[in-house]
Amino acid sequence: MLKLEGINKIFNEGTMDEKVALNNINLHLAPGDFVTVIGSNGAGKSTMLNMISGALTPDFGAITIDGKEVTKLPEFKRSQYIGRVFQDPMAGTAPTMTIEENLAIAYSRNKKRGLRFGVNRERKDFFRTSLEKLSLNLENRLNAKVGLLSGGERQALSLLMATFTQPSILLLDEHTAALDPSRAELITNLTKQLVEENNLTTLMVTHNMQQAIDLGNRLIMMDKGQIILEIDEAKKPTLTIPDLMTEFEHIRGEKMSSDKALLGS
Amino acid sequence: MFLSIFGSVEQGIIYAIMALGVYLTFRVLDFPDLTVDGSFVTGAATAAMMIVLGYHPIIATLIAIVAGFIAGCMTGLLHTKGKINALLAGILMQIALYSINLRIMGFSAENVIVKPNIQLQSNETIFSQFQGFWSPLGIDTALSNFVKSLGASAAPGTWGTVLIVLIITVIIKLLADWFLKTEVGLAIRATGDNKRMIRSFSANTDRYTILGLGISNALVAFSGSLIAQYSKFSDVNMGIGMIVIGLASVIIGEAIFGTKTIFRATLAVVFGAIIYRIIYALALRVPWLDSSDMKLITAIIVVLALVIPQLVSKQRDKKRKEKRRLERLREQRELVTQGGNDLA
Ligand SMILES: Nc1ncnc2c1ncn2[C@@H]1O[C@H](COP(=O)(O)OP(=O)(O)OP(=O)(O)O)[C@@H](O)[C@H]1O
Numbered sequence: 001m002l003k004l005e006g007i008n009k010i011f012n013e014g015t016m017d018e019k020v021a022l023n024n025i026n027l028h029l030a031p032g033d034f035v036t037v038i039g040s041n042g043a044g045k046s047t048m049l050n051m052i053s054g055a056l057t058p059d060f061g062a063i064t065i066d067g068k069e070v071t072k073l074p075e076f077k078r079s080q081y082i083g084r085v086f087q088d089p090m091a092g093t094a095p096t097m098t099i100e101e102n103l104a105i106a107y108s109r110n111k112k113r114g115l116r117f118g119v120n121r122e123r124k125d126f127f128r129t130s131l132e133k134l135s136l137n138l139e140n141r142l143n144a145k146v147g148l149l150s151g152g153e154r155q156a157l158s159l160l161m162a163t164f165t166q167p168s169i170l171l172l173d174e175h176t177a178a179l180d181p182s183r184a185e186l187i188t189n190l191t192k193q194l195v196e197e198n199n200l201t202t203l204m205v206t207h208n209m210q211q212a213i214d215l216g217n218r219l220i221m222m223d224k225g226q227i228i229l230e231i232d233e234a235k236k237p238t239l240t241i242p243d244l245m246t247e248f249e250h251i252r253g254e255k256m257s258s259d260k261a262l263l264g265s
Numbered sequence: 266m267f268l269s270i271f272g273s274v275e276q277g278i279i280y281a282i283m284a285l286g287v288y289l290t291f292r293v294l295d296f297p298d299l300t301v302d303g304s305f306v307t308g309a310a311t312a313a314m315m316i317v318l319g320y321h322p323i324i325a326t327l328i329a330i331v332a333g334f335i336a337g338c339m340t341g342l343l344h345t346k347g348k349i350n351a352l353l354a355g356i357l358m359q360i361a362l363y364s365i366n367l368r369i370m371g372f373s374a375e376n377v378i379v380k381p382n383i384q385l386q387s388n389e390t391i392f393s394q395f396q397g398f399w400s401p402l403g404i405d406t407a408l409s410n411f412v413k414s415l416g417a418s419a420a421p422g423t424w425g426t427v428l429i430v431l432i433i434t435v436i437i438k439l440l441a442d443w444f445l446k447t448e449v450g451l452a453i454r455a456t457g458d459n460k461r462m463i464r465s466f467s468a469n470t471d472r473y474t475i476l477g478l479g480i481s482n483a484l485v486a487f488s489g490s491l492i493a494q495y496s497k498f499s500d501v502n503m504g505i506g507m508i509v510i511g512l513a514s515v516i517i518g519e520a521i522f523g524t525k526t527i528f529r530a531t532l533a534v535v536f537g538a539i540i541y542r543i544i545y546a547l548a549l550r551v552p553w554l555d556s557s558d559m560k561l562i563t564a565i566i567v568v569l570a571l572v573i574p575q576l577v578s579k580q581r582d583k584k585r586k587e588k589r590r591l592e593r594l595r596e597q598r599e600l601v602t603q604g605g606n607d608l609a
């Protein structure tokens with residue numbers, strides 16, 4: 001479903017600030033895989049997701065989605081197959097537009113946009129039933145401006161918008177990080193529910209190790225632009241946080257506990 | 266008095282189309298487009314030139330709209346593909362259009378390459394054509410008698426012009442409302458609201474920016490072509506300060522009528538344009554003001570319209586905070602008395 005082959009990215013090449021953000025990344029996701037990604041700050045997690053979404057292009061290496069090579073495809077063409085939720089709750093929605101208009105924009109993701117009304121009765125019904133799944137009572141606020149919603153509500157809406165057109169790939173970059181614990185849990189549960197319902201191939205970055213262990217069927221750990229650890233479907237169910245810490249020490253020869261950010265809450 | 270206000274309303278309704286164009290860029294696309302000063306004249310020049318060459322006024326107006334559309338797209342291309350800052354892209358296009366507009370008007374006469382203005386005194390215009398259909402109906406006399414019976418000293422020569430411009434502007438306003446709710450329209454609005462978001466929903470933001478600018482300047486040129494036909498005159502300098510007038514109209518309208526829905530917002534822009542023209546006419550009646558002071562007055566109107574709402578909301582904030590403080594104080598005092606009662 002998704003294949004990354006030999007992806008490399010260097011920022012500010014040839015200057016004092018040169019930074020190898022990705023160093024020969026190889027990753028293969030089968031249809032329906034739900035891979036959680038952990039790693040310290042600056043490990044290259046977001047950069048990897050940006051490569052897949054097309055927000056950044058690799059220096060070399062190839063990206064294949066659904067058997068199609070997309071390495072050079074611009075972001076807006078690629079996003080036809082890719083659903084995304086950002087860390088910033090403000091990033092995934094248009095604040096001055098209403099809930100139904102935001103949903104209509106998401107609905108047109110994999111269709112040609114024309115001079116039809118973005119919101120018609122049939123779509124409205126579909127939006128309403130989709131929103132009901134969130135249990136946030138948003139289905140009764142279709143005409144509310146999204147800017148008025150709370151961060152958690154916005155993130156739930158973003159998640160719905162990213163998933164309800166059944167993209168080939170779903171990319172989540174710390175999408176619960178900006179929320180308080182109870183909201184974060186709500187979004188985590190919704191993520192689980194929506195991914196399972198639509199059987200989406202998913203890549204989720206998180207700093208919360210427990211979340212990384214609880215969700216998904218595979219896990220990868222990144223450090224300094226490399227994938228340093230892969231836990232497969234067979235081993236994932238029995239994985240614990242101490243397991244991950246010992247593995248890290250084993251590979252890097254240094255203690256991981258010094259990196260508070262990786263532990264999360 | 267009545268006559269000058271009446272004339273202002275007529276003009277305001279025509280300028281409202283330009284203001285809708287400005288609304289589309291400044292508000293919807295969040296793109297401060299300064300092409301307007303140039304594309305307004307492009308519309309006027311193109312229509313006037315073609316009318317002088319003998320084309321039907323409707324054809325001339327349509328071509329003027331297309332010319333404005335192209336000018337807007339050029340600004341969009343400069344910004345998106347040429348990566349030129351939005352303000353600079355607009356200014357560059359505006360300057361380029363100055364020369365182009367002189368050339369366009371130059372086409373109207375033999376033996377000249379450029380021409381700074383065109384007179385349409387004896388030519389057919391959209392308005393004279395409509396008059397040909399309107400006058401025989403005899404409604405003008407009836408309406409004028411009615412107005413005079415209400416105490417107006419003089420009645421306008423015809424009511425046909427205000428009717429036709431009203432029809433045109435209402436149609437344009439409704440078309441804009443419809444367009445901004447279509448799939449393409451939603452994408453353009455989202456492009457102005459959150460580029461990153463709309464890109465992640467497979468929209469080419471470059472293309473929507475260019476399209477939005479094209480449509481905006483098409484409206485501006487349309488307005489320019491109508492003003493040229495209304496005043497029977499096209500001049501290369503008639504667009505100076507047009508962007509500020511457009512902005513003033515948008516801001517005045519929004520301040521008075523609000524922006525709750527698209528329908529309200531575009532209606533506000535139309536009324537804003539008319540109100541601006543009335544203010545303009547009233548200012549001209551002040552004895553010690555010269556018509557050349559109008560640009561200064563326009564600038565002051567825009568500054569006031571931008572600053573006053575800030576002051577108002579600050580004042581409101583202050584009042585609210587003060588009220589909360591008093592409530593808090595009262596609650597605490599009540600708590601203390603209650604505590605005292607409990608103890609006793
Ligand atoms: N546009 C850029 N220009 C220069 N350097 C960049 C750019 N984007 C990322 N980097 C650098 O590349 C490295 C990887 O960044 P990235 O954002 O992928 O890390 P991350 O794993 O997502 O970290 P975090 O957990 O903090 O989000 C960092 O050192 C970062 O400073």
Ligand SMILES: [Mg+2]
Nearest residue numbers: 045046047173
């Ligand atoms: Mg990151």
